[in-house]
Amino acid sequence: MTIELARRIAITIGALLVFRLGTQIPIPGVDVFDVSPTLDLVSRLSIFALGLIPYLTAAILIRLLSVVWRRLNSLERSGERGRRKIARATLGLTLGLTAFQAYGFASALTSIPGLVRNPGGWFVMTASASLVGGVFVLVWLSEQITRHGIGNGLALILSAGFLVAIPQNIAGIMDAFRQGMISGSLVLGHAVFWVAAVVVIVLVEGARRNIQVRFAARNVGSRQLPGRDATLSIKLNSAGFLLPATVAPWIFFLPLAFAGFVLGSDHPLVAAAYQHLQLGQPLHMILVSIAVFALAFIYTAYVVDPEYTAKSLAQRDGIIPGVAPGEETAAHLDRVVSLTTVVGAVYLTALQLIPEVFELYGIGLPYSMVVNGGAAVVVVCTALDIKTQVRDVSLTNPGGVRR
Incomplete structure (x- = not known):
């Protein structure tokens, strides 16, 4: 193990320890230990109770806006300066979303008897400030891990939150098994x-569709760079999981919320729609599947833009053998990306439906709504990313020179 790798691992472990410590610090003014001093309840009422959800929501909204707003899209591709502007916009939106969510969360706590020592405006203000600060501490910790540690900070903190729940889930499953509530075959299954x-x-996230690219020889100043062959690698799942899975429910729940605001939540049509759109209901499964499948295509087209890639290849004197540069290259890339995305979209849709299928057929276990396909993807991808970074750091000498 190199000194650099040891330093990065130490920073990552330290940041995760701070994260876990923060999950055990209750919101000021909450008597959580007098109500039910369980670790799960303490973490739900800690200064980190909101987690990274507001920041992830803001990042997803900015990313969606960049898909439909060409100016924002070009700003993101303009280099480091453009990315810094987008980062500031994301933090600003995070502040607004966090303040709104923290105020609602703190206000709701005051309605629980015996939980808050002095319910009132002062508690709501201090609790909201603590929750807002907690979110930004988590954002800062994730950035420190990404810059100076090992792995992606956001994914690592999310994975830590999933992993620490596994022992409690296993204990709950074993307790239900001993009481005869579930069968051993179901647990084994x-x-x-x-x-x-x-x-x-692991197989899908590591799968790539490789396209051979040939770059012609060119002059750079007084030097002549020889021609070379390269590979344009396209991931089977270029859309990731968080954006399609997070945005899909918005497509029908936001119009439904608007209808409830206009017609009233007790209107027969609104009540019937809410009933049929519950988790595990066939209509919910159909709509979510369609939405995730479509969003996978939309976001992949943004991440792997065939026209932008074809233009970049032409500027660097690169061609795909057997394909004319320009529009034909863009059309060829579009066909390849579309066929690849079909497999990735089916994969994402299947992962999204795992807990719903368990719920629909009554074969779920106590963990089903927490540990699901999305959590598995985040944890596995985080582990693969850490493996790659550990290998790269181990094979790199001081100064950034590969061994």
């Missing part, structure tokens, strides 16, 4: 299923 699911996730 879930264990086999998740082992197979992790194997599939």
Whole structure:
């Protein structure tokens, strides 16, 4: 182990320890230990109770806006200065979303008897400030891990939150098994299923569609760079999981919320729609599947823009053998990306439906709504990213020179 790798690992472990410590610090003014001093409840009422959800929501909204707003899209591709502007906009939106969510969360706590020592305006203000500060501390910790540690900070903190819940979930499953509430075959079936699911996730997330590219010789100043062959690698799942899975429910729940505001939540049509759109209901599964599948295509087209890629290749004197540069290259890339995305979209849709299928057929376990396909993807991708970075740091000498 190199000194650089040891330093990065130490920074990562330290940041994660701070994260776990923060999950055990209650919101000021809350008597959580007098109500039910369980670790799960303490973490739900800690200064980190909101987690990274407001920041992730802001980042997703900015990313969606860049898909439909060409100016923002060009700003993101303009280099480091453009990315800094987008980062500031994301933090500003995070502040607004966090303040709104923190105020609602703190106000709701005052309605729980015996939980808040002095419910009132002062508690709501201090609790809201603590929750807002907690979110930005988590954002800062994630940035420190990404810059100076190992792995992606956001994904690592999310993974830590999922992983620490596993022992409690296992204990709950074992307790339900001892009481005869679930069968041993069901527990074994879930264990086999998740082992197979992790194997599939590893294979799909590592899968690439490679396109051969040939760059012609060119002059750079007084030097002549020889021609070379390269590979344009396209991920089978270029859309990731968080954006399609997060945005998909918005497509029908936001119009439904608006209808409830206009017609009233007790209107028969609104009440019937809410009933049929509950988790595990066939209509909810159909709509979510369509939305995730479509969003996978939309976001992949943004991440892997065939026209932008074809233009970049032409500027660097690069061609795909057997394909004319320009429009034909863009059309060829579009066909390849579309065919690849079909597989990735089916994969994402299947992961999204895992907890709903368990719920629909009544074969779920106590963890099903927490540890799902999305959590498995985040954890597995985080582990793969850490493996790659550890290998790269281990093979790099001081000064950034590869061994």
